[in-house]
Amino acid sequence: MANFNRITATLTEKKELAPLIHLITFMLNSPIQFEAGQYITLKIPSGNEIFDRPFSIASPPSENNSFQLLVKLIPGGLASTFFENATIGTSIEVSGPDGAFHIKHTDRSIHLVASSTGIAPFRSIIYDLLKTKNFLLPLELTFIVPPQEGMILKEELDMLKKEHANFSFTVIEDTASFFSLLNEYKDKDFYLCGGQHFVQDINSYLAKKSVDAERIHFEKFA
Ligand SMILES: Cc1cc2nc3c(=O)[nH]c(=O)nc-3n(C[C@H](O)[C@H](O)[C@H](O)COP(=O)(O)OP(=O)(O)OC[C@H]3O[C@@H](n4cnc5c(N)ncnc54)[C@H](O)[C@@H]3O)c2cc1C
CATH class of the missing domain: 3.40.50.80 (Nucleotide-binding domain of ferredoxin-NADP reductase (FNR) module)
Structure with a gap:
């Protein structure tokens, strides 16, 4: 599985599904490959440092020029504050895909x-x-x-x-x-x-x- 190590993703839609829960869409410059169930890691800048926060990809692999995240905002949390402040056009570096959580047997x-x-x-x-x-x-x-x-x-x-x-x-x-x-x-x-x-x-x-x-x-x- 190809790895899209550190590419830039641009926020194109932020939809509040419930208080504190958002469906967030990011567009990518080049297509990505991942297995349904895997996660990507957002590189969140804070001061002079970058902090990693993993998020499961909520959209299917067939949509490979974008990805969606379902995010629960934790008041005061680092990634949560980034998502709260992010608007259409906000860019962020991401790495991945990672993780072994995917369907193991399709005959069951x-x-x-x-x-x-x-x-x-x-x-x-x-x-x-x-x-x-x-x-x-x-x-x-x-x-x-x-x-x-x-x-x-x-x-x-x-x-x-x-x-x-x-x-x-x-x-x-x-x-x-x-x-x-x-x-x-x-x-x-x-x-x-x-x-x-x-x-x-x-x-x-x-x-x-x-x-x-x-x-x-x-x-x-x-
Ligand atoms: C493999 C993986 C996939 C993940 N996928 C998703 C996803 O799809 N959607 C999603 O919303 N999150 C997901 N998470 C959690 C996500 O990575 C962050 O931990 C979460 O969004 C909080 O990050 P933050 O930077 O806003 O808070 P932080 O700055 O890390 O934490 C702020 C404070 O909130 C506490 N805290 C952290 N997480 C929670 C929590 N869940 N509930 C209550 N208190 C908390 C911390 O202990 C700390 O005290 C995933 C985590 C892993 C490991």
Whole structure:
């Protein structure tokens, strides 16, 4: 996979999807290659230094002249302040793509479990599987949206469900609801993405239910 080490990306759209959650589009001068699920690293300048902040690519690899990020703003955070202040035309250096979080087996049913902006790599993965790879096995998404954050991407997910009979999604408010809803563990691969505690909790739960470690894949945001 080609590496687009340190290129300049220019912000072309910033859309507020919910309070503190933005979908941000960057254009690139030359096309990039990445696998759905990977992340890029933003080089955020602060004083005389440059700080790295990784963000999962939320758009599919088929859109290779641009990329989108789904960003949750952390008040006072370095990258968050950059995103808050950035306007159309703001440029930033990025490096990557990096990461081994991508779909390992396309011949197995898939259950994606996201918390908050942990849905970012899954947005890329879902579009890639359904629109590019013609994936026809069951593809399930459980999306944990804490009530204080507000639902995002509902129209898109509804549309994908309407267009693809093998895709389904459930929106819940917390990890405990996931445990009570899940009753089928066998014959599918789990992919988890979100904060560290969320990933740890779900991973240990699945392990207790005897899901083989080889069938559990995750990306932790912190
Ligand atoms: C592989 C990878 C992919 C990622 N992809 C995404 C993504 O797609 N979307 C996204 O929004 N973020 C993503 N993150 C997290 C992102 O890299 C930053 O950590 C996050 O945006 C905060 O950065 P910041 O510079 O604004 O805050 P910082 O300046 O790093 O931190 C400010 C303060 O906020 C705390 N803090 C940091 N992160 C969080 C958090 N999530 N919740 C609460 N407090 C926090 C810190 O401990 C610190 O006290 C990803 C992280 C990894 C490792």
